[in-house]
Amino acid sequence: MTRKSFSFTCFAEQPFYRAVNAGLIDVCAIKPGQHVIDLACGTGAITQLILQKLQGMRDSLVIAIDSSAEALQQARAKLAVTQANMVRLIEGRAEQLSVLVREKVDAVVLCNAIHMMTEKEIVTQEALKVLRPGGIFAFNTTFFAGAEPPETVTFYRKWMFRAIRILRDQYQLALRKGDKVESRRQLTAQAYVKLLETQGFTLREEHIDPVAVPLEGWLGISQFQDFIEGALPGVPLEAGCQALQQAITQVMDELKLQAVPRNWLSIVAARP
Numbered sequence: 001m002t003r004k005s006f007s008f009t010c011f012a013e014q015p016f017y018r019a020v021n022a023g024l025i026d027v028c029a030i031k032p033g034q035h036v037i038d039l040a041c042g043t044g045a046i047t048q049l050i051l052q053k054l055q056g057m058r059d060s061l062v063i064a065i066d067s068s069a070e071a072l073q074q075a076r077a078k079l080a081v082t083q084a085n086m087v088r089l090i091e092g093r094a095e096q097l098s099v100l101v102r103e104k105v106d107a108v109v110l111c112n113a114i115h116m117m118t119e120k121e122i123v124t125q126e127a128l129k130v131l132r133p134g135g136i137f138a139f140n141t142t143f144f145a146g147a148e149p150p151e152t153v154t155f156y157r158k159w160m161f162r163a164i165r166i167l168r169d170q171y172q173l174a175l176r177k178g179d180k181v182e183s184r185r186q187l188t189a190q191a192y193v194k195l196l197e198t199q200g201f202t203l204r205e206e207h208i209d210p211v212a213v214p215l216e217g218w219l220g221i222s223q224f225q226d227f228i229e230g231a232l233p234g235v236p237l238e239a240g241c242q243a244l245q246q247a248i249t250q251v252m253d254e255l256k257l258q259a260v261p262r263n264w265l266s267i268v269a270a271r272p
Helices: 015-028 045-054 069-079 094-100 120-130 150-171 189-199 215-221 225-231 237-254
Strands: 035-039 061-066 087-091 105-111 131-141 202-214 259-270
Touching: 015 045, 015 105, 015 131, 015 202, 015 259, 035 045, 035 094, 045 061, 045 069, 045 105, 061 069, 061 094, 069 087, 094 120, 105 120, 120 131, 120 189, 150 237, 150 259, 189 202, 189 259, 202 215, 215 237, 225 237
Parallel strands: 035 061, 035 105, 061 087, 105 131
Antiparallel strands: 131 259, 202 259
């Protein structure tokens, strides 16, 4: 398995994940002719959803930003057959947004990535800087305090216990306890709302939706580097991926589960 295999791509292409993000895009009420930033765009899956709302209008623009040159290269290839003239791809960090984008925009969309950003206050400040008055900042995440419904506790315990046992028995590996990756430092929904209001945003909408994640989704997230490092710290990525995937397949079969619910937090705020 190559390094490229440990990207978010497999999970991002899942139908349920696209549906979650399509719902966030709908709430933003993006209209043809607007300029929209797709922050932490990855390989362009959300960019495609935004483009559908802009309907090919000449003045429309999506500014897709990501810190990964590899992800942007994949996004460029994916978007080449669509409205490529409506997309501007930029490599850079979310914390430098107002430097990367000098113009004012109508919306900043950040799908399932804010939990990985260490400087969340700076990210929200930067979003405020680039928005026009009345502009929308919208984000979602399934890595927040409250993402795991109480009835799934047994599922997660069995999954992690089984993965650790597979690492020990098949790979002679043990976890190395250390600092958590940023996605494991989870804020509550209330903390995110307070963060936005402190920076000057006006809350438009905040809701939590249960989403049924099938086996394919768990297999996909088990290929993602950040998830592997958070769940199995100190373990080589390939071994961690294999252990997580083998364990989740076994546990869902034993528990006779077709899917496992996971809560998604969505927040939409506006610049006054």
